Amino acid sequence: MKRHIINIAIIGSLVFSVSCKKVLQTTPTSFLAPANYFQTQTQIDTYLASVYDVLNNDVFWYRDQFRTQISEGTDESYSTNTAALAAHYSAAPTETSVNNLWKAIYQGVERANTLLENIDKASGLTDAYKRHTIGECKFLRAYYLFTATQHFGDVPLKITSTKSPADGQIAFTPSKAVYDYVIQEMTDAEAMLIDQKASNLSYTERVTYTTVEAMLARVCLFAAGNPVNDTKRYADALAWAKKVVASGEHRLNPDYRQIFINESADLYDNTYHEVMWEVGFYFNASLPALREITNPLIGVNNNSINPYGKVAANTRSTAILYRAYTSTYNPTAQTDASPDIRRDWCVAPYTLTGGTTTTNPTEVPIAWNSWWMRYPGKWRRQYETARPIDPNNSPQNSPLMRYSDVLLMLAEAENEVNGPTSVAYDAINQVRRRGYGTGSRVSSVTITNAGTGYTTVPTITIGASLTFNNTLFTVTNGATATALISGGKITSINITSPNAFYTTVPTVTITGGNGTGATATAVLQTIDQTAADLTPGLTRDDFRLAIQNERLKELNGEFLRRQDLKRWGILLSTVKSRGDLASSGGTNRFPNGVQMIPPLSSSSSNVNDLALAIADGQNITDRFIYLPIPSSEITTNAKSKQNPGF
């Protein structure tokens, strides 16, 4: 009996003892450990996707916070969101958007570090695949570090992966040294990607060698500019920009608007390749989990759920941007038409109202002389093709580098190195001419029958030069005009936007206004692109001003302006000036005595907008050359140092 019991006990204990080794060495089943990953090309691909993924990651980067908080608050736009403290130059180190930007940047750096350190473990990769992957990875890491030093100055140059908590105690590297590292890494990447060309890819989310060259030009301009002032880099910027031009891979899209329609419609421009690199967003209603989408916050405000998709607009364009474009101010005709088609694309001339789940909202024209309360128009959700439209999320892509930027960088660098030469003029004029479009524009409308009985202003519709079709509806893009009436008759029809690309005379339709019988015909005028050219013979300083102005007109809304102003050393003065203009208006006047830039007029509905537009100018100080180093870093990294003034 006793023996039985003891035997059972011994056996029982033995069974468990044998298994105890196993009990203490468990293997994770629901995730992979780094030791078991990086074996195959698929695994490398998926990890590389995560290096790119930072670009559209959650709320951090090219989603809402960076767009509407970090990069705003300049002469091109102002934020109407009181909580966007970074945009209002009020951000403290604890500011969430600043912390999130930093975190996203270094997530990208870390993912790149991890992949670069582990790629050798994979088997069966072709040499070219491996070289491209390393090249993209090195470029992305450098791009992230560039963004870090751009916004934060001295930053950790973290180029090995984190293996223990102690690796977080890392000293900050001076900004210039970060630029040197970034330029070296990108130069290496350019060589590794030399056979990865835009012309070989049918899409734009992946880095190509010309993207690297263009980004090098940008990085060099920043290294050369304020506050690093490593001026020898102007020559490097020039050389890189010239390489892009010489590659022949990219051309300007003749129609400025098409660039952004493509972004909305998820189309790639495989003819011109003007967009060289962009952030990818994606939406598919049937696979809701599989989507990379952004919150639409920049655009024309649209409150109700309708086929245009909602936009909770937090940003308004400034009168400064509006007035930067050439135009014909005509108080009699109540028009201010611009031959530059960029203006009425970048600054939407309408607001949206109404609409139901099945009907489009109405585009209500904004008063011709109201310039502060307009919304940015570059990103128009009505061109999205993903259906059904997600009211609160947009799959619009976002460009990170465009060829027109390369041309403007070339002109700028040439001016800095050699002065305003013909090379510089040629580059800037290409961009300016494209802004005017080709073919003909509607120069005027001749009334053929003034009609009778018009008690209110009728609507004038001029046939389209561009028709964009998608499955649900057709959007036309014609010249626009307004009518004046007197005594029941139409007394004049005045062009508010002449458009371009007309090859045949469009029809003019007159509707509404309670009257009948009015008819009119459009008059076309061949566009003279040389009219767009920059005044010849400018001094170097004036040419620099022209570049600054041209970048405003061409690249506004693409999250570049604040950093551009900084490298030119005019961020403070520009933002202060914008505040003053919003409160008092400018000194320049039209012949009739009206201020060219009037103050932002105050009403009960926009009292906050006015206050915020003014506040930025009052808030900004020298310290806002950089963002504060986030508190998440300061409180955990003993070797970190805060930027001056925070």
Next chain:
Amino acid sequence: MKRSFTKHAEQFSQRMSFAVQRCRGILLIIGLVAAFCTTATAQQRQITGTVVDKKGEPMPGVSVLVKGTQTGAPTDLNGKFTIRVPQDKAVLVFSFIGYLTKEVAVGTDNNLKITLNENEGTALNEVVIIGYGQQAKKDVTGSVGQASVTDMQKAVVRSFEESLAGRVAGVQVSSGDGQPGDALNIVIRGNNSVTGNNSPLYVIDGFPIENPDNNILNPNEIETLTVLKDASSTAIYGARGANGVILITTKKGKMGDAVINYNGYYGISSVTKRQQLMNPYQFVQLQNEINPTVTAATYFTNGKTLDSYKDNPGIDWQDQVLRKGPFSNHNLSISGGSGGTRYFISGSYTNQQGVVIASDYKRGQGRISLDQQVNKKLKVGVTTNYTNSISNGTVPRNQTSSIGGNDINFNLLYAAWSYRPVAGSSDPGSLLDDLLDPDLITGDQRINPIYSALNEYNKRINNVFIGNAYAEYSFTKNLTYRVTAAANLAKGRNEVFNNTQTRAGSPLTIQGQANGINGSFLNTETNDYITENVLTYNKAFNKNNVLTATGIYSIQYDKSKANGYSAIHVPDDTRGLDALAYGTITNPVYTTSDYGLQSFAARLNYSWMEKYLFTASIRADGSSKFDPNGPNQYGYFPSGAIAWRLGQEKFIKKYDFISNAKLRASYGVTGNNRIGPYDYQSQITFYNGSNAYYVFNNAIVPAYTITTLGNRDLKWESTGQFDAGLDLGFFKDRIQLELDYYDKRTYDLLLNTPIPTSTGYANITANVGKTQNRGFELTLNTINLTGKGLNWSSSFNISFNKNKILALNGQTDNLLTAVGGQGNALNNIVGYIAKVGKPISQMYGLVYDGNYQLSDFTRLPNGTYLLKDNVPSYSGSNGVATRALQQPGDPKYKDINGDGLVNDNDLTVIGDPNPIHTGGFNNNFTYKNFDLNIFLQWSYGNDIYNANRVNLEGSTPIGLTVNQLATYVNRWTPTNPSNSYYRVNANGTRVTTSRVVEDGSFMRLKTVQLGYTLPSKILQKAGFKTLRAYAAAQNIATLTGYSGPDPEVSVKGYGLTQGYDFSAYPRAFTVTLGLNLSL
């Protein structure tokens, strides 16, 4: 050391067979029972006798045993027994639950009269359950608290946790709110861990369980509940002992005839304190102030004016979502024992209808316990318990919908409070029937809370099976070996379904439009196995030298699984979850994980001269949660204690009134390993959701990345605890006093610590930081009145604990936490701080300094107000970015650093949720056949962050149609320069502010039970053993200055964000009538 009951059984005369399910190990043990049972006999001389209680009432069912043999007999209905004893000097042992065991030497008298005393009061010989054994109370060296289970059972509650609060000094029991079925938070001697789990280790019938669902136990079936507090008593649980240990034993069968017991009650729960909201008149007045144009068009049509709303009672939405809920419980057991067999079989059913409509908790539970004395040396036994519990209904403190959360309108009670009491132009009656308020402004999509509560299907099901089998073999009378094998198999299931009548699924809302009808389910399964081997050597070398040595070897293995999915755009509204698969499936979950623990332990108890007691123990724990290739897989936990029974010394003995005096001191190190099973390894995951892809060529490529950074250096969190105690008894222990002082230092904290985000990660689990808990506990048990008439005994305890962080990660001296789930406006606003030198959780925000008054401004010619230059303006997170926006009536905050700006630099500690002391006061009265129990519980000195007031006293902005608290009637206007309530649509309200920090001290009359036991003479005729009827009430009255509905609240848990009140499930006041009956 008291002898184990191995030798106390008699003949095996009867075999019982039970249908035992599932566990093969248990069947094996039952096989053993059947196979090895033998017969033993012994008889010489017959003794008879009667056992009575101190009132002289006969006691049936008392176990009578001949000491040192297995001969025994129970007393009959008249308390009489007959037993055969050896001729030589025999000793009889009388024992009965709740009474002191008595040993009587049999003289020549063949007819004995024995009086048993209840085990209140003089209790030195009382047996105390300790880890891996038991001890006489006089021999205990550590700090061990015993809850009076009989008193706890007076409370009409669902689980034992609910009645534990205030019972044992040093044990803090708190519930987040009144949600039926929710687990409570139990902390022993303060939080050690900053971000980790601070709940104690539970050992249920010897089975250590880290996170049990305590609902699985029927409170009626608990026999003892012991709390191990100091390190010398918990160190035997090594790596899991640092948070204290709660030892629970369940009832076993007693020798004697079968006893059938029924205990049942039925009662009603209701809510006694509600929010005071604006009435229709006040509400319309507020609307008019926010927007006169809209208000005129909505409320002042058809000739109506503001005064028209004066007599309008409006809709009381609290009436609509709250109700009186029945609460019933039935418990039936049969137990007994004869021969070598003891059995206990019971079943219970609990049905608690919540006080919020469509919420309830139901539990069915059954237990079988069987013990068999096989022969003189071998004893085997098995206990099985199966519980099925179901909670239904929406959880008001959570934004329960997984779809479109982070919106306080999903918090049910907030929705009810903020729903407008009266409609204007729309038919006043229809508000009750409308799914969506017709006058809601754009963007406000509050669903009618009645619809929410009735239609948001949220079901939580738990099935737990515990099988626990043991065999105990006595090699010699000194050496015993016990082997246990047990399994805890828990299966849970959460089901959520949102039909078209819910906010998440309605075609009228943004979430509903985006996702359609939706639902989800999640199955979880945790299988926990343990085997333990305990060898006990117990020898009294002589009267003065008694030694007990214990050796333990144990292996535990735990495997968990979770799987389920969500689906959106479910086409069918009528079939609930059955239609889920026809929707678009999202967020599929399939995870598994496991961990193992291997342990060796030894303990030595030595008693010298019955005056000096020594305990030493050590345990080594190896865990799979730590790197098997590193040096930290095994942790070692030593402890030692000494006690001096100075009451035995002559210089004390001469004072008659001192009946007991003992000094205790102990020190030991224990551990905490409550981290994820694989935290030492980095994890690469392809996580679900919308963020784990990148888009190339309009096609998505999954993005795999390291989502959690591993830390190979991870090891145990260790706690060193010093404890000094004094036990005193006076007047034959009619007054018993226990005092304890302790100082706990926890180091190598397992902290989910922030690391520089330049590493690419936000945090890592690492061993950093130190905390301290120091405290003082006092327990006073007294018998105030005793005699034939009124008897009164009471038990009082009070605990003081001071919690302090000694160090954090070394780089920073504080850890800031934002309270999530407050809606977008407040979600990222810091609300709590953990700061070195201060408690783990403190409220952190701006100090409210009244409102900006007209005198702070210069009036400009255009009629607007501009803040004077010397007055600071608010510009913090979510603030007004410019001084121009600061207006009279806005809240003003203290500019602590004096820089003229109120921002994040002016944040400071604004409240402390930690009580200065907590305690309980229990009273038992008996008079003739009446018994009365009154239990009071309190908490003093803790603050509560009343977030309800943030959103209901001028939330920013107050949307039209959003009702507010009645207090907001006194808001700031130019003519009412209030400094307590700011103006409508004020700037700078999206902050954490001292304005809503309130003193949360309370004293609560927690339990009252009045019972009447029918006289036994009457009962015997009717064939009953006992019959007692009682009325009981729970949460009867509360004394507090807190303005919210209930001061016992912490809806964001008891970690870093304690004492936060928002949309809490109301705590129920319950009144019941019940019956105890035994046959």
